[in-house]
Amino acid sequence: MKITRQKHAKKHMSFYKYNFQVREPFQLLLDGTFCQAALRNKIQIREQLPGYLGGAAQLCTTRCVLKELESLGKELYGAKLIAQRFQVRHCSHFKDPVSGSACLLSMIQDGNPHHYFIATQDQDLAKKVKKKPGVPLLFIIQNTIVLDKPSPKSLAFIQAVQANQLVPEHQKQSLKQLKEKEGLGKEEKEKRKRKRVGGPNPLSCLKKKKKVQETKQPPAAKKKRKRKRSRAKLQPVQQCAEA
Numbered sequence: 001m002k003i004t005r006q007k008h009a010k011k012h013m014s015f016y017k018y019n020f021q022v023r024e025p026f027q028l029l030l031d032g033t034f035c036q037a038a039l040r041n042k043i044q045i046r047e048q049l050p051g052y053l054g055g056a057a058q059l060c061t062t063r064c065v066l067k068e069l070e071s072l073g074k075e076l077y078g079a080k081l082i083a084q085r086f087q088v089r090h091c092s093h094f095k096d097p098v099s100g101s102a103c104l105l106s107m108i109q110d111g112n113p114h115h116y117f118i119a120t121q122d123q124d125l126a127k128k129v130k131k132k133p134g135v136p137l138l139f140i141i142q143n144t145i146v147l148d149k150p151s152p153k154s155l156a157f158i159q160a161v162q163a164n165q166l167v168p169e170h171q172k173q174s175l176k177q178l179k180e181k182e183g184l185g186k187e188e189k190e191k192r193k194r195k196r197v198g199g200p201n202p203l204s205c206l207k208k209k210k211k212v213q214e215t216k217q218p219p220a221a222k223k224k225r226k227r228k229r230s231r232a233k234l235q236p237v238q239q240c241a242e243a
């Protein structure tokens, strides 16, 4: 039993790694129901998860989950103690805490950019998580942690990607980067070339030469030039007067 469970987990993990860029340390968002179930079933989450998932796991929760556990009182005191030891990830409900399930859903919005896993016993939350592609789901059955098989939504998403109907976010970004490297890079090179050919450089060279010539000429030469010009202007006037 245990071996097949591990095999399934390994297979599912490679699916998420390959298709959704899930990487170590795996980012796990745990809610109060999961902590409570772990406590009841005497499961050491921190010790068991890395072996089961095949890599280091970062256990996280949110302020809203902790607030909710506090509000539920004595019954969930043990679960609260467990959750308090996790890393608290920032959610958007700093001033107005929402329910733990609503908060965790908000954390995996917009294509789950932080590659969070959701660990919950809340069936309603699990259903909603399965509707979002690329979110690994963990729950506890009896006394074991189980990584759910990829949801139909995740499978459909990947099929669509493979059929070029959709481009996942990370690929869009890498495409952008490629474009910047290839396309925009070429434009910049062209601009540089144009500058070289189109010639602010020769113009500036000419100016420099003139300046050099002027400075070389003695002040007397300058005066002579001025005189010549004034004569040329005056000459036609004189001619007119003579005529």
Ligand SMILES: [Zn+2]
Binding pocket: 062, 063, 064, 065, 091, 092, 093, 094, 097, 098, 103, 104
């Ligand atoms: Zn929150």
